[in-house]
Structure formats: structure tokens, C-alpha cells
Amino acid sequence: MDRIKRLCTSRKNLRVLGKGSLLAAPIGGVMMTRIPGGLAKSVLSFAIVFCSFGFANAVSGAEKKTCALRPIQANSEAAAYGKLAPDFTLKTVDGSFSMKDEWNGCDVYVFFKTFTVPAANPLKGLSDLTNTMWKSKFDYLIQYSPRNTHYFFLSQNADPAQRLVDQAIVLGHLNEALATLPVSEQVYWKSRIHIADDDFSSGSSAWLANIGIESFVIDRSQKIRALGVGVYSPLLADGDFLKLATEASYYQFEKDREISLSAARNVTVVPAFKAEVVQAGWAAFGGKINEVEFPSANDMANFDKMELDLELSCDRAACVYAEGNYYYDRIIEVYLCRDAEDQDCDIELGRWITPFGLGGRWVHDVSPLLALVKNGGKQRLRFHTVDRYNVSLNVRLSQTSSTAPKPFAYKELFRGGKLNPALNLRDPLTFEIPEGTKKVELVTTTSGHGWGRDNENCAEFCVTDHEWKINDTVSYVNTLETAGDTFACFLSTGTGVIPNQPGTWYYGRAGWCPGLEVQPKVWDISANVKAGERNKIRYKALFKGGDYVPTVNPEGAATGYEAEINLRSYLVFSK
Numbered sequence: 001m002d003r004i005k006r007l008c009t010s011r012k013n014l015r016v017l018g019k020g021s022l023l024a025a026p027i028g029g030v031m032m033t034r035i036p037g038g039l040a041k042s043v044l045s046f047a048i049v050f051c052s053f054g055f056a057n058a059v060s061g062a063e064k065k066t067c068a069l070r071p072i073q074a075n076s077e078a079a080a081y082g083k084l085a086p087d088f089t090l091k092t093v094d095g096s097f098s099m100k101d102e103w104n105g106c107d108v109y110v111f112f113k114t115f116t117v118p119a120a121n122p123l124k125g126l127s128d129l130t131n132t133m134w135k136s137k138f139d140y141l142i143q144y145s146p147r148n149t150h151y152f153f154l155s156q157n158a159d160p161a162q163r164l165v166d167q168a169i170v171l172g173h174l175n176e177a178l179a180t181l182p183v184s185e186q187v188y189w190k191s192r193i194h195i196a197d198d199d200f201s202s203g204s205s206a207w208l209a210n211i212g213i214e215s216f217v218i219d220r221s222q223k224i225r226a227l228g229v230g231v232y233s234p235l236l237a238d239g240d241f242l243k244l245a246t247e248a249s250y251y252q253f254e255k256d257r258e259i260s261l262s263a264a265r266n267v268t269v270v271p272a273f274k275a276e277v278v279q280a281g282w283a284a285f286g287g288k289i290n291e292v293e294f295p296s297a298n299d300m301a302n303f304d305k306m307e308l309d310l311e312l313s314c315d316r317a318a319c320v321y322a323e324g325n326y327y328y329d330r331i332i333e334v335y336l337c338r339d340a341e342d343q344d345c346d347i348e349l350g351r352w353i354t355p356f357g358l359g360g361r362w363v364h365d366v367s368p369l370l371a372l373v374k375n376g377g378k379q380r381l382r383f384h385t386v387d388r389y390n391v392s393l394n395v396r397l398s399q400t401s402s403t404a405p406k407p408f409a410y411k412e413l414f415r416g417g418k419l420n421p422a423l424n425l426r427d428p429l430t431f432e433i434p435e436g437t438k439k440v441e442l443v444t445t446t447s448g449h450g451w452g453r454d455n456e457n458c459a460e461f462c463v464t465d466h467e468w469k470i471n472d473t474v475s476y477v478n479t480l481e482t483a484g485d486t487f488a489c490f491l492s493t494g495t496g497v498i499p500n501q502p503g504t505w506y507y508g509r510a511g512w513c514p515g516l517e518v519q520p521k522v523w524d525i526s527a528n529v530k531a532g533e534r535n536k537i538r539y540k541a542l543f544k545g546g547d548y549v550p551t552v553n554p555e556g557a558a559t560g561y562e563a564e565i566n567l568r569s570y571l572v573f574s575k
Contacts, residue, residue, distance in 0.1 A: 067104075067105070067106035067148070067220075068105070068106075069104050069105055069106060070104070070105025070106075071103070071105070072087060072099065072100050072103040072222065073222055074087075075087075075222075078207070079207040079210070079211045079224060080211070080224065081211075081216070081224050081225065081226060082223060082224065082225075083223065083224060084222050084223060084224075085099070085109075085218045085222050085223065085224050086204070086207055087099050087100045087204060088204040088205045088207065088208060089203070089204050089205060090152070090194065090196055090198055090205045090208065091196065091197045091198040091205070092194045092195055092196055092197055092198075093167060093171060093195045093196075093197045094190075094194070094195075097152075097194050102150070103222070105220060105222075106148055106220060107148045107149065107150055107220070108146070108148065108149050108150070108217060108218070108219060108220060108247075108248045108251045108252060109149075109150045109152065109217065109218040110149060110150070110151050110152065110215075110217050110227070110244050110247055110248055111152045111154060111208065111215055111216050111217070111218075111227075112130075112133070112134075112151070112152065112153055112154070112215045112227075112241075112244060113130060113154045113155075113156050113213060113214070113215050114127075114130040114131055114133075114134040114153075114154075114155055114156065114157070114166060115127055115130060115155075115156040115157055115213055116131065116157050116162065123213065126213070126214075130215075132240070133240040133241065133243075134153075134166065134169060134170065135169060135173075136173070136240040136241040137173055137176070137177065137241070138173050138174050138176070138177035138178075138193070138241060139177045139180070140241065140242040140245070141177075141241040141242055141244060141245055142177055142178075142181070142185075142189050142193075144242060144245050145244075145245040145248055146245070146248050146249055146252050147188075148252070149192065149245075149248040150192050150193075150194065151192065151193045151194065151244060152194045152196060153170045153193075153194070153195050153196065154196040154198075154200075154208060154209070155167065155196065156200070156209055156213060160199070163199070167195055167196075167197060170195055171195055174193055174195070178190060211224065214226065214227065215227040217247055217248075217251055219251045219254070219255065220251065220252075220255040221255065221258070225251065227244075227247055227500065228243075228247065228358065228498070228499050228500025228501055228502070243499070243500050246490065246493040246499035246500060247493075247499050247500065249493045249494040249499070250493040250494070250496075250497070250498065250499045252494065253493070253494050253495065253496060254361075257363060257496075261363065264396075264398060265398075266398055266399065267396050267397065267398045268295060268299075268303075268396070268397040268398065269309075269394050269395070269396055269397075270292060270293070270294055270295075270394065270395040270396075270397065271292075271393075271394055272290060272292045272334070272381050272383075272393040272394065272395055273288070273290060273381075273383055273391045273392055273393040274392060275313075275390050275391070275392050276288060276290075276390070276391050276392075277388065277389070277390055277391075278383050278384075278385050278388075278389055278391045279385065279386075279387060279388040279389070280384050280385060280386060281386060282386060285343065285344045285345070285346070285382075285384075286384060287382050287383050287384035287385065288382065288383050288391075289337065289343075289345060289380055289381070289382045290380070290381055290383075291378055291379075291380050292378070292379050292380070292381050292395075293377070293378055294373055294376040294377060294378075294379050294395075294397075295376050295397065296376045296377060297374065297375050297376040297377065298376075299376060300370070300373065300374050300375070300376040300397075301374070301406060301408070302399050302406070303370055303397045303398060303399055303406065304367060304370070304398075304399055304400055304401060304404050304405075304406050304407075305365065305367045305370075305396075305397070305398045305399070305400050306365070306366055306367050306369060306370045306373075306395060306396065306397055307363055307364065307365050307366065307367075307395070307396040308334070308349070308350040308362075308363070308364060308366055308393065308394075308395060308396075308517075309361075309362075309363045309393065309394040309395075309396055310334075310350070310352060310361065310362050310363075310391070310392070310393050310517075311359070311360070311361040311391075311392040311393075312332075312354065312359040312360055312361075312389045312390070312391060312392075313359040313389065313390045314327075314359055314388070314389060314390065315388070315390070318357050318358065318502075319354075319357050319358060319359060319387070319389070320357065321387075326356055326357030326502045326503060327354065327355075327356065327357050327358075327387050328354075328356060328387075328503070329353050329354055329355065329356055329503065329505070329514035329515075330353070330354045330385065330386045330387060331351065331352075331353060331386075331447070331449070331566065332351070332352050332353075332354055332383075332384060332385040332386075332389075333348055333349075333350065333351050333352075333383075333384050334348075334349050334350045334381055334382070334383050334384075334393060335347055335348055335349060335381065335382045335383075335384065336348075336349050336372055336373065336379065336380070336381060336382075337379070337380035337381070337382060340380065342380070345380060345381070345382035347372060347412070348445065348568040349366065349369055349372060349373075349381070350364075350366060350517070351445055351447070351517070351518040351566070351568075352516070352517045352518065353447075353509075353512045353513065353514050353515065353516060353518065354385070354387070354389075354514070354515070355498040355501045355505065355514050355515030356501035356502050356503030356504075356505055356514055356515075357501060357502040357503065358498055358501055358502075358515065359389070359390075360498045360515055362496060362516065362517045363396075364517040364519055365519075366520060367407070368407055368441050368443045368520070368522055368570070368572040368574075369407075369410075369443065369520070369570070369572070370397075370406070370407040371407035371408060371409055371410035371570075371572045371573070371574075372410060372570075373395075374407065374408055374409075381393075405438040405439045405574035405575055406574055406575065407572050407573070407574045408434075408573060408574060408575055409434050409437075409572075409573040410570045410571060410572045410573065411431050411570065411571040411573075412569070412570055413429055413537065413539070413569040413570060413571060414426065414429070414539045414567060414569050415567055415568060415569070416446075416541075416564060416565035416566050416567030416568075417564060417565065418562060418563065418564050419448070419450070419458055419459045419464070419541060419543075419548050419550070419562075419563035419564055419565050420547075420548060420549065420550060420563075421547040421548070421549060423540075423541050423565065424540045424541065424542075424547055426539070428469075428536045428537060428538035429536070429537050429538075430534050430535065430536050430537075431534075431535050431537065431571060432532075432533070432534055432535065433529060433530070433531040433532070433535070433573065434573050434575075436575045437531070437573045437574065437575055438526075438574060438575050439524060439526050439573070439574040439575075440524070440525050440526045440529050440571060440572070440573055440574075441522055441523065441524055441525065441526075441571070441572045441574070442468060442476060442522070442523045442525050442537075442569070442570075442571060442572075443520050443521070443522050443569065443570045443571075443572050444466070444468070444478060444520065444521050444567065444568070444569040444570075445518055445519075445520045445521070445566075445567070445568045445569075446466050446478055446480065446511050446518075446521065446565065446566070446567050447480075447509070447510060447511040447512045447518050447565075447566045448460055448462070448464055448480055448483060448509070448510025448511060448563070448564075448565055448566075449510070449561075449563075449564050449565075449566055450560070450561050450562050450563035450564050451557070451560045451561070452553070452556045452557030452558075452559065452560020452561070453550070453552065453553060453556045453557075453560045453561060453562050453563070454550040454551055454552060454553055454556070454562075454563060455551045455552075455553045456543070456548075456550075456551075456563075457484070457553075458543070458548060458550065458563035459483075459510050459548075459563040459564060459565055460483065460509050460510055460563075461483050461484045461507070461509065461510070462483055462484060462510070462543065462563075463479065463480060463481055463483045463484065463510070463543075464479075464480050464483070464510060464541055464542065464543055464548070464565070465477050465478070465479050465480075465541075465542040465543075465545075466478040466479075466480070466539070466540075466541055466542075466565075466567070467539070467540045467541075467542055468523075468537060468538070468539055468569075469537070469538045469540075470525055470528045470529060470535065470536070470537055471528065471529070471530070471535055471536050471537075472536065472538075473528070474525075474528040476523045476525070478511075478521045480510040480511040482508035482509065482510075482511075483508055483509055483510035483511075484507075484508060485507075485508035486506070486507060486508070487506050487507075487508070488506075488507070488508025488509075488513070489505055489506050489507060489508055489509065489513035489514065489516075490505075490506035492513055492516065496515075496516055496517070497513045497514075497515050497516045498514075498515030498516075501514060501515055537571070539567075539569070541565050541567075548563070550562070550563060
């Protein structure tokens, strides 16, 4: 912990190895090890991410919004995931905690459990994980938690003597962390970190154990929610409790999103997929095609905002393959069909990356792409996912301004391909400005993929620049700078990344994170194009300022694949 603090206050201890990639010099005899692509695998890399990204802002930013106080809702039903949490009174080492008395509708309640089972028990792996985490320090958790969070530490060991040992472990670590804080902060966090002194055998607290051995969350809507398993955690060292802060951060984000969506007025919701099973496998043009009824062309012309609201779930609580392994992070897309006969349906409207082994919900803005569906009426959409999901997708349409220019036409530009010099040999495209245009936007959705084959570990974990040059003069550049930063996705749970996925979810990728949408990049290029003339646009994918020439890594991963750029791009014209 002290080494991390010294690192954060002494920038001379950091050196830059390339755009977007920080690595620590050897300090105190500790040297970084490397995994493919140079991702740092030590607590020092964690310190650097803290310093360079500002984790407190990333994780706890959602709490800054105001919150309307709400009374607890009465509930006589049995406790279950997704249902309202019943009231309870819990015995703690400091007295008791009454949910009814403390509830305000603004706080998140995170419950972490530990238990011990014999070696032959199939739950031994989970038991070992909880016991390891139980010994974690509290420093990071306190420093980087949203302040409107309560944490509960419950030992479910049947042996009373072992429960006392468990209590002593967490109480000792908590007191160590509190001793470093100002008195006011000690009082604050002492009132929000609760160590159970309860056998859960009877009374209102019994459901906390009866719901199962897994840890869980009570969110701001009073619903019982699952807590991610976070299996891959070697980089967190003794900061494993920090994973609990990502849960609190995500549920803050989720509630704020719910409030924002509920407050939106005059929204037309177009159902596209309604809890439908989709699994395309590796077929390039597979998936499911639905005929979707949009508003009329006249009504579509009034909208200036379009959002995609996607929800994925699996047949079981976790998303697992038949052999029991968790789903991987995969690209999923929704496409527009060109006409009633089109079966390829390859005009991309939205792109996401699935989380490891979990479902989720994402709402993101694709307003410029209103131009693609401007004709309204019956449109055909194709949803593509490799793995089996229950897919619900709504298109949200609204008008935010009666005077703002509205998208009415578009031109498709370049797509991606293998990341090598050939990608940059394509001729520029030409275009003219439609009559009546008031605004021209360049809209690009870009993500890098491929790993384990070349020495730079491109394009998932290497930083690339995507340059768009207009009329050979003005350039617009999208730098996928989080690629290879060890904790870039870990730091993004406050903006929608699903936390604690059972995989390497925390590594920064090239323009994406597992469990998040791939957000289009939009530039207003109106000032740099000429009406009444033929304009020109060129695209290049650059690595360190030039073409990327892959060099084979002789120790590369057999399961990896060649570097590639997934790109969809459009010019959108509004009037």
C-alpha cells in the first residue's frame, strides 16, 4: 500500500512505453512480469492505473447525482434473486443493523459471504475464493467506494469458533484501514461497514443465509441482485475487496440510468426483438431476422435522437457452454436489411461486446444513424450473436429539439479488415453534399480484435490510430488508447461495464470492453466539406504513425488469431 502511494506521488517512477501504455520501472526490487502484449501483471501496474485514470472518479462518479428519498417497500414473499428484499435486523459486532430504519432508497447494500467446505465438496473452489478474499485489506475499498454504499461481511461457517476467527480477521483489517483516516471518515465508514455476529438460524436475518451461499447486492430499487464471481483476480493482490466497490458503482449507474430513462418524455419505443432466442454460431450472415414496424416516414423526420436498448440473458443464471465453461466475450451486432429480399442484411446499426458468462442491459445513443431508418414503416433487422442468448431489443426514438437539423441521408464509407499494410492501400472515396444539407457528420464504429499471434498483440491489445482525411487537408483521428491498459475496463463499471465477470474482463481493449456497447465516434465535418463540389475522404489504420506490419510471435497463443479492425463508417447528412 505504501509503495502504491509513493508511486502515485512520484511521476519519475513511471515511464511511457508507447501511447496509452504505462509501465513502472523496477522499484524496491519488484520487477514487472509480462503477459502477451506487455500487460503488466503485478500490483505496481495497479498503482499506475490508479494514478493515471483517477479510479475514484471512475468508480464512484454516479453518486454525485441527487437522489429522492424513498421508504422501504413491504414484502411478505420469500427472498429470491430479482425480487424485493425483505426487511431484516442483523446482529453485528457493533450492535445491530435494521434495514427498515436505515433504508432510504439512495444506498446500495453489498453482502459478502465466506464459508468452508470439505475438499471433496463441489463448492470447494468457490469456498477457497471467498476465504482468500476474506483476508483482503480495506484500504482500497474505503478509498474508492461510492459513499452511498453499505458493506456487510457474513461468515456462514457452522462452527461458532470459526465464525469468531472470521470476525477477528475482517475486524482487524478494518481497524487497520480506519486508523489511517481522519476521525470524521473513521466514524462515517464505521457506520457503513458491518461485520455480522449472527448465526442466521432464526429471525428476520435468516433469509440472508437461506438465499444461498453466494454473495449478493440489494440495489437502490430494493431488489436482490447477484454479485459477480470475479474469478480472474491475480492483479489485485491484497486489494480483492476493491471488486466489491465495482459492484456498488455499477448498481449506482444502473439506477441512475433507470431514473434517466423514466424521466424522458415523448419517447416512441419500437420493439425489435422480444426475449427471443438467437444463436448464429460462426455463420457470417446468420442470426435472426425480424420485420420491425417503425413510425411513418413523416414521423421519422421529426426525430433527432435514437437509442438502442438491448438486454441479454441466458437460460440459466450464468451463461455457460454445455461443457460447463463460461461464455466468452464475443462481438454481437444488429443490422439493417437493404430491402425485403436482402438476406445478408449487413448495414450495421449497433455493436456490443458480450460479458464473460453473464447477461446485462445496455442503452446507448446512435442518433446520427436515424438516417439509415428514415423511411420508417416496415424495416427488417438482423440480430447476430455467436452464442445462445435471449435477446430483447427496443429502439427508442424522440425529439430533443424542434429546430435542430434532422438526419435524412447517408453514404456508407469504409469497412475494416486484417490489420496490415494492405488495409491502407484503398483509394479514397468521393461524395457530394445533398441539396438542403445543414450538417455533415462522419460516424465511425471502430474496434480492434485479434491477439496472441504477433509480437505487438494486435489489434485487441495494441494502440492504433484511425485517421480520416477530408479533401487531403483536414484529418480526424480516433485513437483507441485504452488498448493494453491493465485496468481500463475495471475502471468503467460506473459507465456501464458489467463488473466481476468470470474472465479477464478488466483489461482495456481497443475501443471496447467485455460487457459494454461499442460507442460510435461522431465528428461534425460541415466546415471542411464543399457543397456543389465533389469531396474526397480517405481512411487509414495506423500503428505508431505508420502501417502495421505484423511480426509473428514464436511463443504466441494457439487459440489467438490475426489482428483485424472491425469498422463501419458513414457520412450522415442532416437538414
